[in-house]
Amino acid sequence: MNSIKGIRRLSTALCATALAFAVTGASAQQKTTLLVYTALETDAMKLYKDGFEKANPDIDIRWVRDSTGIVTAKLLAEKANPQADVVAGLAASSLALLEQEGMLAAYEPKGFKELTPAYSDSARPPSWVGMDVWAATICFNTVEARKRGLPKPETWKDLANPIYKGAIVMPHPASSGTGYLDVAAWLQLWGENDGWKYMDALHENIAQYVHSGSKPCKQAGAGEFPIGISFEFRAHQVKKSGAPVELVFPKEGLGWDIEATSIMKTTRKMEQAKRLADWMSSKEANQITANWWAVVAYPGVAKPLEGIPANYEQLLSKNDLNWSAKNRERILTEWSKRYDGKSEAKPN
Template sequence: MALRCLVAATVTLGAVQFAQAKTQLLVYTALEDEAMKPYKDAFEKANPDIEIRWVRDSTGAVTAKLLAEKNNPRADVVLGLAASSLTLLDLQGMLMPYSPKGFDSLTRKYSDANTPPHWVGMDVWGATVCYNRVEAEKRHLPKPTSWEDLTKPVYKGMIVMPSPVSSGTGYLDVTSWLQTFGKDKGWQYMDALDKNVAQYVHSGSKPCTLAGTGEFPIGISFEFRGHELQAQGAPIDLIFPKEGLGWDMEATGIMKTTRQPDAAKKLADFMASKEANEITAQWWAIVAYPGVAKKLSGIPDNYSELLVKNDFTWSAKNRDAILEDWQKRYGNKEQK
């Protein structure tokens, strides 16, 4: 009996020691909730000695948290954050240059231009208008085809969109309008659009969710959530405005101050792998690994051609000024 107890205690102690021996990686992310588990499960299966600990929030909140912690960083890796935000962190000298294993197999334009890169792209996401056919018919709303259409008086109070302060999708909307239309005309456009916006919410996916449930007939969002809701049977159409789509990339970067550089590099290696890109391709029409993306229902074949020119460095350098101006103009409609 004593021997059995001794063996059991030894096994238990060994299990505890094994668990304690795992390297803990603190990973800040803005990934959609349903995407977090597949990446974690696949990575930890291949690296059983490393455990991912997520800290998840919207893009704006994660970016603000990282900047606030600049002098006392906590995160080891930033994963699934907007490339525009990672560019901002890089301008602050916060990211570690690292070329992950297999990097040469990725589409080069979807990562940081430095050699070695300071962040590596995962996927492209672009602006999409979610339009509820049923609610629109009830309210006698025509189907818009352009950004300009959304400024028509018929849509007054019918639109919800993400706040650029808290949402990466909201920020790519604002910066794309400023870059595509020009500074003055971009703000004029947003002044006109604001007259029709009922509320600015703190999530890029929520406007499409609200359109899907019919709370608002039109939500300015991105294709991930629209595609998911369509698959669930929501009566929404995905509209890709003819002037072109603002876009950003989810990407991975290693914090220069990480205390677990070897484990962090292994996670960056995994995110650049074909396996990780195959996970990503479940939801995104454009991924970093060539030939992995597949046709997604509701996404046009010429999707990549609709993406407007996007200067991530400009977006990063002008972020504070743009958000300050935006809040002065429209912040009174932000979700509390």
């Protein structure tokens, strides 16, 4: 009799275990993967993924990352058959171009009204929602400059001085969002004629155009070149690492753009995509962003960062993102015709 009871208990236990495995397996099968195209810095991607998936355990983010220009070109090339569900951490000037092409879904995330309106699409509902502002910054290696007898530049125009010949590296505007915001800013600051004249003079001093917004500051920090035109996130990180760099914020004004989030109109996972857009607009996500950025979309969340001036937001130049988007192809064609000879070879 006892053996029969034992067999029944064992049978019940086995059934319960099998049921538990079945439930676990079903849960795993129900997990939705969102394909997210991004130009976010790799330093930040894990924190966003971990934070979102903790709040949404039934969704998994799969990143496809590259520099801004390459992600933008990839999205435009896929226009007839888009692959991404969401775009996060891409330049607003690129997203404005995608919106003009009819590729984005208009959606107002939960909590949107808490965000600074100026850092999102002005349409309601918006096609893109800002995360942070990033802007041009010059990384100046004081040790290398002293060796070469180079003065510290204070303005963009200073960089056209022949004393800096071969001393400057800059991001390529076709592959780097930072490179494009520089070019767009100079054309808006001085007008097209004077803007191109300035870039002609600057080109004489450029050692190389590289395919990353971060790389020029890393190169300056490592002493490969005295001057790297970059942006404040990477400049702050390089300075914080102990490299002998000073951060220069040119007096004429800083070119800038906005990292933002958009939902692709063609996604078949709209409900999950909206949940990601909601989370990227949340205070929690903005607190992650504030680890590196001096200006974030959620008011009151940003904190002082080493090397970034307190009046940083006031240093941003006037910037028409829609103009930058509309004229992107024309500007990049002209830029390449003039300056591509000094471009770094593209990685395979």
